[in-house]
Amino acid sequence: MNIRPSTPQVLRDLAEELNREVMPLLTDSTDQIRLHMIMAVLGQCAVRAGSEIDLMKLETADYRAYSDAVATVTGDRAVRDETEAIGNAADLTLEAVVAEYTRASEAFATALEAAMDAGATDLVERGEELLRKRIANEQLMAEVASAGR
Amino acid sequence: MDADRLQEFLTAVEPDRGPSVVSAEPIPGGYSRDTVIAEVRWADGSTERLVLRGDPAVEESVFRSDRDREWTLLNALADVPYLRIPRPRYYDATGEYLGTKCIISEAIPTQSMQAFLESGPDLDKAREDFIGIVASIHTTPVDAIAGTVEEPASWDAHIEALMGIYDRILEKAAVNGDSDPVLRYVRRKMRANRPPAVPLGLVHGDAQPGNFLLPEGEDAVIIDWEFGHIGDPRQDLGYYLQIPMPPHLYHPDPEGFLAIYREKTGYTEEQVNPDIVRYFMLLGMVHLLEQMIDAAEAVARGEHRGILGSYLLGSITHFRNLFLGICLDLPYSPTTTAQEATP
Numbered sequence: 001m002n003i004r005p006s007t008p009q010v011l012r013d014l015a016e017e018l019n020r021e022v023m024p025l026l027t028d029s030t031d032q033i034r035l036h037m038i039m040a041v042l043g044q045c046a047v048r049a050g051s052e053i054d055l056m057k058l059e060t061a062d063y064r065a066y067s068d069a070v071a072t073v074t075g076d077r078a079v080r081d082e083t084e085a086i087g088n089a090a091d092l093t094l095e096a097v098v099a100e101y102t103r104a105s106e107a108f109a110t111a112l113e114a115a116m117d118a119g120a121t122d123l124v125e126r127g128e129e130l131l132r133k134r135i136a137n138e139q140l141m142a143e144v145a146s147a148g149r
Numbered sequence: 150m151d152a153d154r155l156q157e158f159l160t161a162v163e164p165d166r167g168p169s170v171v172s173a174e175p176i177p178g179g180y181s182r183d184t185v186i187a188e189v190r191w192a193d194g195s196t197e198r199l200v201l202r203g204d205p206a207v208e209e210s211v212f213r214s215d216r217d218r219e220w221t222l223l224n225a226l227a228d229v230p231y232l233r234i235p236r237p238r239y240y241d242a243t244g245e246y247l248g249t250k251c252i253i254s255e256a257i258p259t260q261s262m263q264a265f266l267e268s269g270p271d272l273d274k275a276r277e278d279f280i281g282i283v284a285s286i287h288t289t290p291v292d293a294i295a296g297t298v299e300e301p302a303s304w305d306a307h308i309e310a311l312m313g314i315y316d317r318i319l320e321k322a323a324v325n326g327d328s329d330p331v332l333r334y335v336r337r338k339m340r341a342n343r344p345p346a347v348p349l350g351l352v353h354g355d356a357q358p359g360n361f362l363l364p365e366g367e368d369a370v371i372i373d374w375e376f377g378h379i380g381d382p383r384q385d386l387g388y389y390l391q392i393p394m395p396p397h398l399y400h401p402d403p404e405g406f407l408a409i410y411r412e413k414t415g416y417t418e419e420q421v422n423p424d425i426v427r428y429f430m431l432l433g434m435v436h437l438l439e440q441m442i443d444a445a446e447a448v449a450r451g452e453h454r455g456i457l458g459s460y461l462l463g464s465i466t467h468f469r470n471l472f473l474g475i476c477l478d479l480p481y482s483p484t485t486t487a488q489e490a491t492p
Binding site for chain 1 (some may be wrong): 327329333
């Protein structure tokens with residue numbers, strides 16, 4: 001398997017090619033803007049390709065632990081069921097990780113609502129911290145890296 | 150929407166005036182509609198500049214709005230004496246001539262307030278002018294346009310419809326095998342902190358300096374009404390908070406901005422204050438967030454939506470972050486029942 005260059009490196013190289021060789025050929029400002037956008041998206045894809053599976057697995061573990069804690073404290077049946085439905089797959093293909101992440105996200109969302117219903121302040125604050133962390137990871141994925149430079 | 154098509158259209162709708170299209174050039178940069186500026190010479194020797202606004206191809210667009218509805222609204226607003234918009238002139242309602250549904254309005258040969266702001270003017274004066282324009286929209290009597298656009302049955306019904314967009318986003322996510330804990334949390338907090346009611350009014354839907362034109366010595370001209378509707382005017386204030394182009398006229402002094410706004414509109418401090426305006430970003434921006442998420446989902450299904458479909462993924466994150474920040478500061482009610490909070 002070819003690992004050098006890695007997928008992020010290939011994507012960044014494609015952006016570099018567009019910037020060096022294609023951009024100077026464009027005279028229409030609409031086309032130039034469009035190409036800038038394409039290069040930015042390639043840069044974001046480079047970041048995602050390098051870390052999205054790892055970040056989803058880490059968040060999934062956080063959501064599982066949180067939902068389990070809420071189910072234990074509140075006795076909420078729906079939270080318990082959704083927590084148990086998350087599973088713990090060893091499969092690291094993107095499709096499998098996304099599916100597990102989605103189930104974990106749903107359990108987390110339900111658990112946070114249950115914590116708010118129960119007035120469990122500590123659990124609400126812990127859930128809010130996980131939301132901040134989720135957004136921080138999303139922002140990392142949306143980063144425009146070094147595309148085109 | 151090129152010169153040949155415009156020539157054919159004008160010849161059809163103005164056969165007695167002998168139109169001759171001199172030029173038709175695209176105006177780049179718009180996220181939403183395709184725009185062209187054209188110059189026309191009539192048989193009597195007079196010339197006229199026109200702006201054409203048409204729908205981009207469905208498969209290449211993210212933001213959707215209804216040209217029929219916009220045309221109806223523009224014609225109603227054109228007759229409101231204290232509000233100035235570019236006079237709507239023609240409408241290719243089927244796209245038969247111009248290749249897409251297209252509204253043609255008079256061109257206003259001047260700069261936008263955004264360009265003016267970037268030239269380094271007195272910002273206190275500019276802020277007052279900006280607020281005056283926004284207030285002129287919000288104090289337009291609803292009666293002036295009643296019957297031309299849909300009117301919510303009540304303020305409660307309108308707010309419920311806006312909050313319902315969150316329900317719709319989350320339902321679609323579930324159907325598509327996705328989950329969004331951030332927006333579920335936002336919805337929950339938003340419903341637990343309903344703002345005080347105000348009378349329904351005219352909402353522009355994209356109220357920002359770039360959409361206010363400033364002809365020398367004349368009243369400002371307000372353009373781009375594609376999201377105009379009758380609703381809660383505070384939606385426009387909340388929407389303006391997220392406009393990124395500097396210099397911003399609200400953020401340096403929210404209290405000062407809103408004091409002027411209240412004076413011009415008659416709202417109370419309970420109805421309009423910095424916390425309420427932040428809250429209204431949740432309601433003033435969510436219709437566009439929904440369209441960005443829909444476009445992202447289309448990309449996931451393998452449908453192409455132009456580069457914007459993928460490019461705006463970062464914007465979805467940006468707005469989730471803004472919305473979360475607002476809602477983290479809102480109190481939650483432990484006694485709120487799940488039924489009340491999640492319809």
